[in-house]
Amino acid sequence: MEENGVINCVSGYRQIQKDEEGLFTFITVTKDVICDFDENSFASPSFELFAEYLNSCVFCRKLYVTSSVILCLLLSGLAVFFLFPRSIDVSYVGVKSIYVSYDQVNRVVYLNITSTLNITNNNFYSVNVANISAQVQFSKTVIGKSRISNITNIGPLDMKQIDYSVHTVIGDQMSYMYDYCTLTSIKVHNIVIMMQATVTTSYFGHTEQVSLERYQYVDCGRNTTYHYKRSENLNLAQLHNVPCLNV
Incomplete structure (x- = not known):
């Protein structure tokens, strides 16, 4: 108003x-x-x-x-x-053990090779090691394959050693290796094989594969257990100095 x-x-x-x-x-x-x-x-x-x-x-x-x-x-x-996803590091430790058996009738050498990998998780969360696929080559021929699944979980910023085994068969065209591996006049029956492995990891629905290969001396004449410090890995340069087996 x-x-x-x-x-x-x-x-x-x-x-x-x-x-x-x-x-x-x-x-x-x-x-x-x-x-x-x-x-x-x-x-x-x-x-x-x-x-x-x-x-x-x-x-x-x-x-x-x-x-x-x-x-x-x-x-x-x-x-x-x-x-943020970080890479998974995989390193080859070496051959852990070798179990040797023979088939005298068919002149076949069986090697059950157990190897060790170091797998390092650089992430701040756990990752799952889904599977490891491995194969062994000798003289450019695949003599064994293996695959193991659902292996383990690796915690944040952690590392685990994982063993895996590959059953190999040296025979058929390479049946001459039976004579070499069973030769009693020598004590060490070293051969050079190529170890190949592919590790598949998964986290948050993302999968990652890491592949590696190493040349390795193994003794096909006896059962052997290797110590990691004494096991011997070969690189390509060293292979030029490895004598070939002539038959």
Whole structure:
């Protein structure tokens, strides 16, 4: 209602006060107030407190938004760092043991070769070693294959040694090796074989395969257990110095 150019406000209004600790509180005043919107009214202490309250609210809102954005970026960076897939390292330790048997009638040599792999998980979460596929070659001929599945889980930043066995058969066109492996005039019957292995790992629905191959001396004349420090791996350069068996 307007009276003599002055607008009467509704009886009862809320007033803002600021205490000694800088906190804003609303106080309800239950008397009639004349709202005379002139310059002096906007310069009143109550209006200044209200303006200061609004400014503080805007600052708090900006601080909240900025803090939220920084926190989201930080959490996203940590998630990427810890969940980003890293490679699985596979190294060939060597032949662990060899069990030798012969078929004198068919002139066949059987070698059951057990080898060891080191598998290292460089991730910050566990990975599953799904399977290991292996084969052995002698004189460019595959003499044995093997595959084992559902092997083990490797924890975060952990390493495990895994043994696997390959049953090999040296016969048919290579039956001459029976005479060499059973020759009693020599004590060590070393032959060079190529060990090939493919390790398949899985994590978070992602699969990864790592393949490796090594040339290895094995004794086909007796059962042998190798110590890792004494087992001998060959590289391609060393193969040029390995004598061939002439038949």
